[in-house]
Amino acid sequence: MLHDFLARDFEQLVVCRDPGTGLESVIAVHDTTLGPALGGVRMRRYDDPEAAVRDAMNLAQAMTYKSAVAGLDLGGGKSVINAPADSASRDELLAAHGRFIGSLGGRYIPGADMGTGAADMDLLARYVPRVSSRRDPSRFTARGVLRALDAAVAWSGVGSRRVAVQGLGKVGTHLVELLRARGTEVVVTDLDPARVRRAIDAYGVEAVPVDEILSTDADVVCPCAAGGVLTEAAIDRLKARVVIPGANNVLAADADADLLVARGIVFVPDFVANAGGVIACEAEVKGTDEGINAKIDAIGTTTTAILEEASRRGTDVVTVATMLAERRLRERRSQRPYWQNAKSTIA
DSSP: HHHHHHHOOOEEEEEETTTTEEEEEEEEEEEEESSSSSEEEEEEEESHHHHHHHHHHHHHHHHHHHHHHOSSEEEEEEEEEEEETTTTTTTHHHHHHHHHHTTTTEEEEEEEOOOOHHHHHHHHHHTEEEEEEEOOOOHHHHHHHHHHHHHHHHHHHOOOOEEEEEOOOOOHHHHHHHHHHTTTTEEOOOOOHHHHHHHHHHHOOOOOOOOGGGGSOSSSEEEOSSSSSBBBHHHHOOOOOEOOOOOSBBSSSSHHHHHHHHHOEEEHHHHTTTTTTHHHHHHHHHHHOHHHHHHHHHHHHHHHHHHHHHHHTTOOOHHHHHHHHHHHHHHHHOSSOOGGGOOOOOO
């Protein structure tokens, strides 16, 4: 675990323990070159503590690249609470976690994520200088995913008559609503049968079993559930020619980007496609929505540019998007710690 932290050049990794509440949590601050690290608080049970650390680190790094590619003055961070979201001591765990976040002096701004929501941010706000996601950012995320989808479809010439959406959480449901509003055929799945029934009743979608959604007959597939779903086996079964993630870290391994290229599947990196949420969070932290829709709609332009550059270089889009993010970071780097309270670029 320590070797992974050092090898990946993270600014800060905080492993938190509070015997009084039973809290086990992790705060990962990947990079604050562009500003304070913003990222959600994920609450779920992990198989072991190292899995929680890995998830926090992977998500934090994705947040750095997401903000950098979107042109935001934010760094990348994430935190995870290793406990079920329906824990009987939920509020006590969140409060203890909030005290640890508060000790960082504003370097990490928490937001909502899997297992947490706006009410939890209200609770955390008692202990930390700033929070985000006190309004639901998921509809902004869905809008950005749709812009990436439209750009990828236009660039590739692949149709978008039928779209498969994996996961009917907030982002997935908003995306389904947007797609059905324009008359697109949508096929869905979710681990929760009640969510599937609601989507069928509200939007007239088709449903398939969970293990069939990635291989279903569709033009586009949008993974909007957990990460790591695009394994080598899943990629081999894909019938869709375009993949646009609403979820984070959907590739099971970095090398799987090459498998998508080999199969001629157009893929937009998740930290490009689903940046609408962090754009909304930046606006919330700044206290103004001025320009928010333009920034989200620019995800489409960025998508096209990345696809064109990857094609020109003969490489995968993840490599190109990462290069774009790293270029912006290099232009702004000075010395660590990059962000300090006295030099905040966020009003």
